[in-house]
Amino acid sequence: MTTKSFGQRIKRNEDPQLLTGRAQFVDDVHIPGMLHVAFKRSDYAHARITGIDLEAAKSMPGVVAVYTAEDLGDFWQPSPLLVPPPPAEHVVFNKRTSGQLARSKVRFVGEAIVMVVAESRYLAEDAAETIIVDYEPLDAVVGLEAALTEDSALVHEDVGSNIGAHVIQRKGDYDTARAQADLVISRRLLYDRGTAAPMETRGVVAHYDHLARHLTVWDSTQAPIPIRNGLAAMFGLSERQVRVIAPFVGGGFGPKVMMFYPEETLVPWAAIKLERPVKWIEDRLENFYAMTHERGQLHDSEIALTKEGKILGVKDVFLHDTGAYIPYGLTVPINTQCTLLGPYVVPHYYTEFKALFTNKTVVTPYRGAGRQHGVFVMERLLDIAAKELGMDPLELRRINFIQPEQFPWCNEIIYQDFTKLTYDSGNYEPVLDKAMRMIGWDEWRQNEQPRLRAEGRKVGIGLVMYVEGTGIGPYEGARVQVETTGKVTIVTGIGTQGQGHYTSFAQIAADALGVPMKDIYISTGDTGQFSWGVGTFASRGAVVAGSAVYSAAQMVREKALKQAAEHLEASEADIELVDGFAQVRGAPGARVPLATLAASANPLRGAVRPGTEPGLEATAYFGPQMGTTASGAHAMIVEVDPETYQLKILKYVVVHDCGPLINPLIVDGQVHGGVAQGIGNAFYEQLIYDETGQLLNASFMDYLLPTSTDVPRMELGHEETPSPLNPLGVKGAGEAGAIPVGPLFAQALEDALIDSGLEILEIPLSPSRLWELVEGGDA
Amino acid sequence: MSHEITLTVNGHAHTRTVEARLLLSDFLRHELGLTGTHVGCEHGVCGACTILLDGVPVRSCLTFAVQANGHEIMTVEGLGHDPENLHPLQQSFWESHGLQCGFCTPGFLMTLLPFLQENPDPSEQEIREAISGNLCRCTGYQFIVDAVKLAAQKMGEPQP
Numbered sequence: 001m002t003t004k005s006f007g008q009r010i011k012r013n014e015d016p017q018l019l020t021g022r023a024q025f026v027d028d029v030h031i032p033g034m035l036h037v038a039f040k041r042s043d044y045a046h047a048r049i050t051g052i053d054l055e056a057a058k059s060m061p062g063v064v065a066v067y068t069a070e071d072l073g074d075f076w077q078p079s080p081l082l083v084p085p086p087p088a089e090h091v092v093f094n095k096r097t098s099g100q101l102a103r104s105k106v107r108f109v110g111e112a113i114v115m116v117v118a119e120s121r122y123l124a125e126d127a128a129e130t131i132i133v134d135y136e137p138l139d140a141v142v143g144l145e146a147a148l149t150e151d152s153a154l155v156h157e158d159v160g161s162n163i164g165a166h167v168i169q170r171k172g173d174y175d176t177a178r179a180q181a182d183l184v185i186s187r188r189l190l191y192d193r194g195t196a197a198p199m200e201t202r203g204v205v206a207h208y209d210h211l212a213r214h215l216t217v218w219d220s221t222q223a224p225i226p227i228r229n230g231l232a233a234m235f236g237l238s239e240r241q242v243r244v245i246a247p248f249v250g251g252g253f254g255p256k257v258m259m260f261y262p263e264e265t266l267v268p269w270a271a272i273k274l275e276r277p278v279k280w281i282e283d284r285l286e287n288f289y290a291m292t293h294e295r296g297q298l299h300d301s302e303i304a305l306t307k308e309g310k311i312l313g314v315k316d317v318f319l320h321d322t323g324a325y326i327p328y329g330l331t332v333p334i335n336t337q338c339t340l341l342g343p344y345v346v347p348h349y350y351t352e353f354k355a356l357f358t359n360k361t362v363v364t365p366y367r368g369a370g371r372q373h374g375v376f377v378m379e380r381l382l383d384i385a386a387k388e389l390g391m392d393p394l395e396l397r398r399i400n401f402i403q404p405e406q407f408p409w410c411n412e413i414i415y416q417d418f419t420k421l422t423y424d425s426g427n428y429e430p431v432l433d434k435a436m437r438m439i440g441w442d443e444w445r446q447n448e449q450p451r452l453r454a455e456g457r458k459v460g461i462g463l464v465m466y467v468e469g470t471g472i473g474p475y476e477g478a479r480v481q482v483e484t485t486g487k488v489t490i491v492t493g494i495g496t497q498g499q500g501h502y503t504s505f506a507q508i509a510a511d512a513l514g515v516p517m518k519d520i521y522i523s524t525g526d527t528g529q530f531s532w533g534v535g536t537f538a539s540r541g542a543v544v545a546g547s548a549v550y551s552a553a554q555m556v557r558e559k560a561l562k563q564a565a566e567h568l569e570a571s572e573a574d575i576e577l578v579d580g581f582a583q584v585r586g587a588p589g590a591r592v593p594l595a596t597l598a599a600s601a602n603p604l605r606g607a608v609r610p611g612t613e614p615g616l617e618a619t620a621y622f623g624p625q626m627g628t629t630a631s632g633a634h635a636m637i638v639e640v641d642p643e644t645y646q647l648k649i650l651k652y653v654v655v656h657d658c659g660p661l662i663n664p665l666i667v668d669g670q671v672h673g674g675v676a677q678g679i680g681n682a683f684y685e686q687l688i689y690d691e692t693g694q695l696l697n698a699s700f701m702d703y704l705l706p707t708s709t710d711v712p713r714m715e716l717g718h719e720e721t722p723s724p725l726n727p728l729g730v731k732g733a734g735e736a737g738a739i740p741v742g743p744l745f746a747q748a749l750e751d752a753l754i755d756s757g758l759e760i761l762e763i764p765l766s767p768s769r770l771w772e773l774v775e776g777g778d779a
Numbered sequence: 780m781s782h783e784i785t786l787t788v789n790g791h792a793h794t795r796t797v798e799a800r801l802l803l804s805d806f807l808r809h810e811l812g813l814t815g816t817h818v819g820c821e822h823g824v825c826g827a828c829t830i831l832l833d834g835v836p837v838r839s840c841l842t843f844a845v846q847a848n849g850h851e852i853m854t855v856e857g858l859g860h861d862p863e864n865l866h867p868l869q870q871s872f873w874e875s876h877g878l879q880c881g882f883c884t885p886g887f888l889m890t891l892l893p894f895l896q897e898n899p900d901p902s903e904q905e906i907r908e909a910i911s912g913n914l915c916r917c918t919g920y921q922f923i924v925d926a927v928k929l930a931a932q933k934m935g936e937p938q939p
Contacts, residue, residue: 011873016862018881019869021815021855025882028814122800199819199827199882199916250817250882251916284820498880498917665876672919673879700824700914708907708920737919 005507005517006728009665013517014248014502023248026203026220027281034205035064037267037280038124040114040131041289042106045359045693046141046153049104049113051134057116060130062123065274067115067266069103075269076100079260080230083329086414090168094159096357097327100262100269106135107155107324108361109694110289112262117270117278140359140693144298144319147356155324155357164326165355169337169413172348174304177313181304185385189299190762191373191742193321193687194680195291196366197705198497200250201282202291204263206271215242217268220249222257223535225493228527230260231268239531246525252497253677254366255292257537258328263290288698293687294332294366296321297353297373303381304348309389309396313348316340316377322355323362330355331416332363332370335469338421339739340374341411343428343467343631344400351413359693365537367677368738375466376763379743383750384759393747394432394441397465401428404721415627416538417472423629424731426657427721428465434717435463435633435655444637458642459650460752463635466740470630470658470732471543471723475623477532478545480509480552482560482616484602486580486595487519490552493533494545495525499734500666504542505549507662508728512553513560514577515594532621539630539732542662547622547726555618563597563616628723628731632656634675634740636712638748645767645774647683647749649712657719658733667733668716674737675714680706681738682745686764784848788813789857797844803837804828806844807854815855815885819914826913829886830854836890855885858892867933868892868926877926879917887913891927899935901927 017023054066069076078097085093102113114131118124139153146152147162155162178184205218215237221227221244228244235242249256263280271278282290299318305311320333337351386393402409404427411421436442444461452459478492490509496502506520523529533545557577564582565572568590576585583591598616608614637651654671661667684704688696697703722729742763749770750758756774765773785794788811795810807813807830816839819827823841830839831853859865865873868888878884887910894901894909901909906927907920915923 011876015873015878015881016865016869018878018884019855019865019872019888020858020860020862021813021885022860023881025814025817027808027818030809030812121805122798197916199825199880199914200817201819248881250819251880253916284822498878500879669876669879669918669922672921673917674919676919677916699822700820701822705914705916707911707914708924709911711919711921713903713921713924714919 005510006662007660008507008663010503010507010517010663012500012503013506018248025200025248025250026205026218029205029218031207031277034277034279035117035119035274036121036124037270037278038116038121038128039112040116040128040133042102042109042111042113044106044135044137045109046138047106047135048138049102049106049133050136052114053132054114056130057127060123060127062119063116063127064119065117065270066127068113069099069101072100076103079327081329082259082327083331085165085330086334086418088167088169088414092163092166094164096156096159096164096325098262098325100266108359110286110361112290115266115270117274142358142360142689142691142693144321144356147358155359162357163354164322164357165330167330168352170350171412172313174313174315174348174350177348178304181312182307183305183385183388184302185381185388186302187381187384187761189301189377189380191295191297191376192764193293193296194685194764195288195293195687196253196255198251198253198256201284201287202256202261202263203281204267205277205279206268207277208272210275213241215268215272217244219244219246219264220256221246221259222252222495222497222537223259224495224525224527225533226535227259227264231265234265235272243528246495249495249497252536254294254369254537255364256497257535258292258364284700285698289361289695292364293323293361294363296363297336299373299377301377301381303385305385307389309391309399311344311346311400314340314346315350317352320353320355321358321360321363323358323360325362326355327362328364331365334416335370336374338413338415338469339371339467340378342375342378343402343426343465345402360689367674368735371468371735371739372681372742375740376742379464379740380746380761383747394436394463398429398432402426415469417627419626422626423467424723424725425721426467426629426631427719428631431631431633431655431657431719432465434719435635435653438653438655438715438717439463439635439637439651458640458752459637460748460750461637462744462748462751463633464740464744464747465633467629467631468539468736468739469627470539471624472538472540472627473544473623474534475621476534476545476548477530477619477621478548478552479530479617479619480549480556482513482556482594482598484595484599486593486598487521488513488515489521490549491523491529492545492549493530494536494541497536499541499670500663501541504662504666505546508546508549509553512550512557515580519580539734543628543726543730543732544622544624546662546730547728548620550727551620551622552618555620556616559616559618560594560597563601564592567592567597622726624725626725628725630658630731630733630736632736634744636744636748638752640749640752645770652712652714654714654737655717655719656733656736657721658731658736659722659729660720661718662730670733671716671737672714674735675741676706676711678738678741679711682742682763683765684710686766782845784845786847786850786852788852789854799843799845801844802840803842803844803847804839807839813854813856817882817885819883824914825883826890827883827886829889829913831889831893834893836893855888858888868895868930871926871930871933875922875926875929877918877923883913883915887923895931895934900931
């Protein structure tokens with residue numbers, strides 16, 4: 001019997017390729033005659049370009065072409081806006097996106113100015129180093145508040161200020177609620193910049209076949225289909241003349257869904273112009289400067305409560321650093337607005353932000369995509385309120401939970417998918433209870449912590465809650481085909497960057513069609529295979545593409561049942577699909593291989609019934625009416641070294657509810673990885689800019705990714721509240737691990753350092769920053 | 780300035796003329812087509828490019844190809860390549876879900892191969908220290924640590 005695959009901890013189909021060094025990443029693409037690209041990038045954060053001397057570069061051996069913005073002619077265009085602003089109550093949006101190469105002015109360190117194409121990467125880099133750019137330096141816009149002052153330099157003079165966007169959203173009437181409050185807590189909270197740092201940098205290879213009039217592009221993108229569509233339009237080609245392949249991608253985490261990066265259009269442009277294949281592989285230094293960043297918000301926030309601890313309302317006004325341009329629209333700050341409310345009943349909410357242009361790398365979503373900031377604000381306000389009210393902080397959370405019978409729960413403001421923010425389902429108390437049990441909250445508080453403190457040890461505990469909007473639309477699609485061998489092929493448009501789609505999608509189809517996992521071939525991220533789709537982001541792959549796979553597989557199943565019923569002269573209701581056969585239930589001798597049904601659905605001669613579609617195949621699309629809302633709790637016990645302020649995480653617990661798990665092994669891996677990035681974000685990673693807009697720590701020597709000795713063993717628990725919005729009941733899991741780690745660190749560290757009276761209002765921290773906050777009086 | 784070098788990679792001898800400045804990582808990937816060795820940072824921190832040089836883990840992005848002249852190199856391609864018959868270390872990574880995007884994985888495998896030969900029964904702390912020079916951005920390391928424990932167990936069992 002074929003056992004059910006959905007819900008099983010199945011090892012991944014894609015791993016043997018990756019484990020043997022036989023998986024293709026972009027830099028593994030080699031085409032004879034291929035040229036290589038290097039860029040001359042800006043050394044200044046803000047400067048006018050007064051001259052560019054290319055003579056030395058052009059005369060160097062092996063250099064094929066050198067291009068500035070001028071040389072691009074009409075091809076030079078500001079990139080299109082990826083996401084338009086939401087239809088919120090009050091929206092000002094000043095669209096400013098970058099052209100492929102800087103013309104007349106540079107706006108951040110690392111902005112591309114000149115493209116060099118040469119016979120090797122070594123020669124291209126040699127030539128780029130000889131290029132001399134003359135600059136007239138301008139004052140750099142770095143700090144958020146400074147960006148708004150009268151005498152601030154302007155990143156885009158024509159805007160007239162540094163305001164990229166201004167959005168106000170509200171639910172109810174906060175001012176009235178505040179007037180009725182027994183307690184109002186107000187704080188200023190800072191969440192600073194980090195970078196996603198996927199282990200594979202970005203890369204693009206382009207090959208234009210002039211005889212076939214066909215462009216093939218290998219791109220480490222999370223969104224190959226929109227890239228294909230955009231490139232086709234830019235080059236005046238049919239979408240069928242362009243194939244974009246996102247092969248194995250070495251981690252994405254958000255920045256690889258940004259489009260269009262300048263390199264993404266310049267490399268294909270050069271390949272067409274030069275009639276040679278062209279490759280560009282980003283180096284790590286470029287990745288620090290030119291791949292988009294995230295975070296960077298300053299919040300002025302307040303919460304109004306009754307003396308019993310009931311939340312009456314929240315007001316949050318924040319500045320969001322969008323960097324030098326705003327190509328991705330407002331997804332990040334909108335997510336901040338919409339995630340802040342968490343699992344709590346907040347009757348009145350006023351939220352306002354200004355997205356500010358600064359002379360820093362562009363900000364677009366990175367795992368969590370603004371959600372971290374919102375969770376940080378809310379959880380911090382609740383912690384502080386609990387202290388003021390003399391309440392247990394977890395009890396304060398519990399009494400404000402949205403109750404299971406209150407779903408769907410509408411928070412009224414507009415979410416990143418342009419629908420009214422509505423939670424589909426949830427059940428938060430069991431999540432909290434399980435997290436308390438797993439971390440051993442009561443025992444720790446009553447016995448263990450007092451004992452350790454008596455020994456002089458600085459130990460603390462924390463527990464925070466969050467929700468995560470996942471699985472948003474608009475849609476994804478999939479085609480499922482039983483081939484004449486009986487093997488199954490699934491193609492879908494979304495790309496994969498390590499999430500295990502080759503396995504989880506196969507599990508979904510295996511159950512529908514009764515075929516073994518090993519007989520399922522999956523193609524993702526190749527526009528030559530599937531033409532429609534959006535991309536891998538917002539924890540949506542399993543929800544949206546997974547549901548499309550499910551629907552297509554069900555349609556194939558129905559076709560197979562119908563054919564088998566004719567073939568076996570039985571009723572469709574009596575047919576089951578098992579181990580690659582259609583058989584009559586209870587009479588396993590009466591069976592026909594799916595291979596035979598597939599072959600008979602694709603006859604080579606003879607006639608078919610009019611209207612018959614060939615093949616045992618179906619294509620389906622899934623577009624949810626809105627996103628699903630996952631939730632969870634993180635808890636940890638931490639010890640601080642009183643001398644060095646280094647941490648030791650003694651225990652880390654995650655309880656997560658993303659509905660039914662397709663493959664618990666994969667979900668666990670997603671959560672582990674998210675927590676590791678959250679820990680980096682909370683305590684190790686911070687992009688440091690000086691007052692001239694120079695990034696001071698653009699290397700892995702200075703920007704500290706957490707290592708195996710920094711990330712603790714994690715204990716995971718799952719609750720499963722299904723979503724009513726898709727046939728699988730699933731919710732996304734990709735970002736949850738990363739979202740609540742900042743406020744968890746803040747809460748647990750305050751507890752560990754309770755004698756100091758420390759109140760933590762900023763993330764990231766570090767041992768030295770923690771020392772400053774406690775010892776230096778610089779809070 | 781070009782130099783003729785001869786080196787053995789995964790048991791096969793190769794002779795090539797290379798520029799003095801050609802990195803070993805680029806030589807392996809682009810001259811020999813052994814693209815399983817990945818380049819993550821090009822400044823010796825991330826460990827993705829780790830290969831074995833005479834059995835010792837080395838950052839191939841910090842090594843010139845000419846320095847490998849006369850030496851024996853092993854890359855991830857030199858481990859098992861048949862999915863039905865992987866090296867126990869590869870098999871353990873597979874069973875334990877010790878990889879997600881898989882980009883850093885070859886470097887982990889090449890770091891761990893000599894580690895497990897020298898230390899067949901490592902503690903969790905020893906494993907974590909052994910891989911602390913390899914960055915992984917996907918897994919949070921926990922399932923990698925589990926994979927190493929499983930590999931130690933498999934490698935300690937009598938081979939069939």
